[in-house]
Amino acid sequence: MARFTVNSTIFKKTAEKVLTVINKRLPFPIAVEVAAGKVKMRGMNGDHCLEVTTDCVWNTENGAINIFPDDLETIIKLSGDITVTKTEKKTIKVTAGRKNIILPIADTDILCMPEVEEENKILQFTEGWLYETLSEMSPFASKDKSREIFNSVNFSIRYSQAETADIPRISIRKFPPYSVIGKGENCTLNVMCVPVLKKVLDRKSNSKVVISMDEKHIQIKCKNAVYVIRQMSGTYINTAKLLADVSEWHFKVNARKLREITEYYDTVAMRNKVNNFFSFFKYGNKLYSVFLSGTCVVTDELETQDLSFPDDFCIAFNSLYLAQA
Numbered sequence: 001m002a003r004f005t006v007n008s009t010i011f012k013k014t015a016e017k018v019l020t021v022i023n024k025r026l027p028f029p030i031a032v033e034v035a036a037g038k039v040k041m042r043g044m045n046g047d048h049c050l051e052v053t054t055d056c057v058w059n060t061e062n063g064a065i066n067i068f069p070d071d072l073e074t075i076i077k078l079s080g081d082i083t084v085t086k087t088e089k090k091t092i093k094v095t096a097g098r099k100n101i102i103l104p105i106a107d108t109d110i111l112c113m114p115e116v117e118e119e120n121k122i123l124q125f126t127e128g129w130l131y132e133t134l135s136e137m138s139p140f141a142s143k144d145k146s147r148e149i150f151n152s153v154n155f156s157i158r159y160s161q162a163e164t165a166d167i168p169r170i171s172i173r174k175f176p177p178y179s180v181i182g183k184g185e186n187c188t189l190n191v192m193c194v195p196v197l198k199k200v201l202d203r204k205s206n207s208k209v210v211i212s213m214d215e216k217h218i219q220i221k222c223k224n225a226v227y228v229i230r231q232m233s234g235t236y237i238n239t240a241k242l243l244a245d246v247s248e249w250h251f252k253v254n255a256r257k258l259r260e261i262t263e264y265y266d267t268v269a270m271r272n273k274v275n276n277f278f279s280f281f282k283y284g285n286k287l288y289s290v291f292l293s294g295t296c297v298v299t300d301e302l303e304t305q306d307l308s309f310p311d312d313f314c315i316a317f318n319s320l321y322l323a324q325a
Contacts, residue, residue: 002034002063002086008096010056012076017225018043020196021050022069029066029106032084036062043069044111048229050196051113059083065092066106074101114228116219120212122182123155125175127205127222131198133162133173138194142166148190149234155187155211156239163239169321170239186236187213193220193229200225249313251287252305261300265291265319268298276319282309291319 018030023045031042037060042051065086067075075082078096085093092103125133134153141164142150154163160175201209201222212219213231220227262278268291269276278291280302287307291298 001061001088002032002065003059003061003084004034004039004057005059005081005083006039006054006057008076008079008082010054011082014039014041014052014054015072015076017052017196017199018050019069019072020199021045021048024069027069028111029068029108030072031110032065032067033110034060034062034064042111042113044113047190047192048196048227049111049113050200050225050227052200052225054224064110066108066110067092067103068106071103074103113226114217114219116212116214116217116228118212120182120214121210122157122184122187122213123175123179123211124181125179125209125211127201127207127209128203129176130209130220131201131203134189134194134197135203137162137164137171137173138191140164140166140169140171141191149188149232149236152188152190152232152236153194154236155189156236157182157184157186159240165237165239165242169318170242172239181210182212184213187211187218188232188236189218189229190232193227196227200227249309249315251302251307251309253287253302257303261289261302262317262319265298268293268296269319272296277316278319279314279316280309281314282307282311 018041021043022028026045028044033040033042037057038053038055039057040051040053043049063086065084071092075084075094078094078099080097083095086105087093090105092105094101094103137153141152143166145151150165156163157180160180162173162175164171197220207223209220209222212221216231217228218231265278266276272293274293278289280287280289287302287304287309289300289302
């Protein structure tokens, strides 16, 4: 028999995290294990799984319970202190104040997390850095579901950078110092992990997150949760070979001003149904952007710093891509 009591707010936060990995079309039961004064709640589908631990429980009795996802959603609607008990009649009794609910137990084996050995650690970040990186870079991953390897955020161990590639655009963010703690080439996370990890990670926390990897799985371990996702087949593209050599030209420009300009170009392009490409060019000692829309020519002078741009050089960008960035 298993039993524990928990405040409804804690239970709801824990359960809502676990429910993010549940496939509602083919839902696996959610495993709840009580041991050593803690409760571990675990959910999974065929691609990834999540285990969340809380020690904010009391009146515990060791054991395990399988709960149907729909029944778990019923429990999280309760308020006050909740007591969950596995009865001898193979049912689940839930008590909250004067309310009593009897639920069926999912009569299946307790599902276990795939294990990734501790010796396979490869990366470490803070929760805040990983949250920010996944949130900001995942929109630039390929949307082509037929190329699963590109529908992901890649962590290049060789180049110490996170990257997404959706040709013809690539986004890159360098790792903080001392992030690489193991050997390897790439750690590639399918974007299905993003809504799960955004629910689990604290964007303001400096707590450590450790990423481990073996031939079949990638494990992300943080303070009170362990997330495991399957490895994808294929090899991520070498972005270094696709990037132009920018050593001969560079400049610094106000990001807000550039965004205003590119959003305007994109709006005009959509209205006039033309391509939303614009160019940078240098005239005198100043840098300009120029956008052609039918018979209309729009030119903006940019305030720049550290301007190094050849006089006979011109480079074009998609205004939509820059506006999104």
